[in-house]
Amino acid sequence: xxxxxxxxxxxxxxxxxxxxxxxxxxxxxxxxxxxxxxxxxxxxxxxxxxxxxxxxxxxxxxxxxxxxxxxxxxxxxxxxxxxxxxxxxxxxxxxxxxxxxxxxxxxxxxxxxxxxxxxxxxxxxxxxxxxxxxxxxxxxxxxxxxxxxxxxxxxxxxxxxxxxxxxxxxxxxxxxxxxxxxxxxxxxxxxxxxxxxxxxxxxxxxxxxxxxxxxxxxxxxxxxxxxxxxxxxxxxxxxxxxxxxxxxxxxxxxxxxxxxxxxxxxxxxxxxxxxxxxxxxxxxxxxxxxxxxxxxxxxxx
Ligand SMILES: [Zn+2]
Numbered sequence: 001x002x003x004x005x006x007x008x009x010x011x012x013x014x015x016x017x018x019x020x021x022x023x024x025x026x027x028x029x030x031x032x033x034x035x036x037x038x039x040x041x042x043x044x045x046x047x048x049x050x051x052x053x054x055x056x057x058x059x060x061x062x063x064x065x066x067x068x069x070x071x072x073x074x075x076x077x078x079x080x081x082x083x084x085x086x087x088x089x090x091x092x093x094x095x096x097x098x099x100x101x102x103x104x105x106x107x108x109x110x111x112x113x114x115x116x117x118x119x120x121x122x123x124x125x126x127x128x129x130x131x132x133x134x135x136x137x138x139x140x141x142x143x144x145x146x147x148x149x150x151x152x153x154x155x156x157x158x159x160x161x162x163x164x165x166x167x168x169x170x171x172x173x174x175x176x177x178x179x180x181x182x183x184x185x186x187x188x189x190x191x192x193x194x195x196x197x198x199x200x201x202x203x204x205x206x207x208x209x210x211x212x213x214x215x216x217x218x219x220x221x222x223x224x225x226x227x228x229x230x231x232x233x234x235x236x237x238x239x240x241x242x243x244x245x246x247x248x249x250x251x252x253x254x255x256x257x258x259x260x261x262x263x264x265x266x267x268x269x270x271x272x273x274x275x276x277x278x279x280x281x282x283x284x285x286x287x288x289x290x291x292x293x294x295x296x297x298x299x300x301x
Contacts, residue, residue: 043160046135047120048169051101054125055172061124065096075099079168079177087166091239092274094177101169101176104128104183104280105137105157105192105272107150115139118157121183150191151271158272182272182279189281193270194245200265206276208264209234237264237276246270 054060064072073096082088094100102123109116118138121128128134137157140149165178182192186205190197195205202208241264248258249269 043137043157044164044167044169047103047122047164048171050122050135051124051169051171054122059125060171061126063100063102063123067096073097078174080175081167085166087162089165090273091243092161092165092178092180092272093239093278094179099174099176100179101171102179102181103161104181105154105161106182106184107153107188107192108184113141115141116153118153123181147191147194147268150188151268154192154271161272180272180274180278182274184281186281189279192272193242193276193279194249194266194268196265196267200267201260202265204234205237205281206279207234207236239273239275242266242270242273242276246273 051060062075064075066072075097077098079094079098079100089095104121104123106119106121107116108119111117116139117136120135120137122133122135125133138153140153161178161180165180168175168177170176182189184192187197189195189205193205197203202210245263245266246269248263255263255267
C-alpha cells in the first residue's frame with residue numbers, strides 16, 4: 001500500500017527484478033581499452049556514486065583548508081557551474097571558502113602478474129588509503145614507468161578530471177568543487193609533475209631545496225661551517241611556475257634554452273597541474289636525504 005498497491009510497478013516483484021537488471025546495465029563498471037591501459041568509462045558517475053554512499057552512510061568527512069596560522073577556513077559557499085562552461089580554476093585548487101571534495105591520484109606498482117595501476121583515493125573519509133576505499137582507474141603491464149608511459153596512461157584520466165572539475169560533484173544537498181592531490185611514490189610524483197627526479201640539482205618537487213651533503217661532509221660542515229647556508233628555509237615551488245613550464249614546453253621550448261633558474265628541474269610538460277602543496281610523495285625525504293624547508297620538520301622527527 002505504501003507504494004500504491006497493485007497498480008504501482010514498485011509493488012510488483014517482476015518490476016523490481018527489471019529495475020535491478022536495468023541498474024546492472026548502467027555502465028559504471030564498464031571499461032574501455034587504450035594502447036596505454038584499461039580505464040572505466042563513467043568516471044564522473046563512479047566518483048559521484050562513491051561520495052554519495054559516504055554521505056548517506058554519514059561517513060563523509062569534511063576537509064577544510066587552513067590559513068598560514070593553522071586555523072581552518074570555513075567552507076561557506078556551494079560550487080556553481082560557470083555559465084561560460086569554462087573552468088574557473090585550472091589547477092584543481094578551488095578557493096578555500098567553497099565546499100569541495102578531495103580526490104587523490106596515485107600510481108601503484110606490484111601484484112602477480114606485476115602491473116602498474118592508477119588509483120583514485122577519496123580523502124573525505126577515514127582511512128582513505130585502505131584498499132576497499134580506493135578506486136582502480138587504469139591498469140597496464142609492469143614497465144619502467146618512464147615519463148612518456150605515465151603521461152600516456154594518465155591522459156584519459158586528466159581529461160575526465162577536467163570535466164569533473166568543471167561540473168563539480170553533487171554530494172548530499174550540495175554541489176561541491178573538486179580538489180585534486182597527487183599521492184604517489186617519488187618517481188611517480190616526478191613523472192606526473194614533469195620533475196627531472198633525484199639526479200636534479202633541485203631534487204624536491206615541493207620546494208627549491210638543494211641536495212644535502214653526505215654524512216662525512218655534513219660532519220665537516222658542522223665543525224667548520226660552509227659558504228652555503230643549508231639550514232635556511234628554501235622557498236616552496238608555486239603552481240604558477242608549473243603552469244609557466246607547461247606552456248613553455250607546449251610552445252617547443254627546451255630546458256637548456258630556458259636555463260636552470262627558469263625551469264628549476266621541471267623538464268618535461270607537467271601531466272597534471274596541481275599546486276606543489278597538493279603533492280604528497282611517499283618517503284622520498286628519507287631516500288634523498290634532503291634538508292629543505294618543507295622536509296626539515298620530518299627530518300627532525
Ligand atoms: Zn622539499
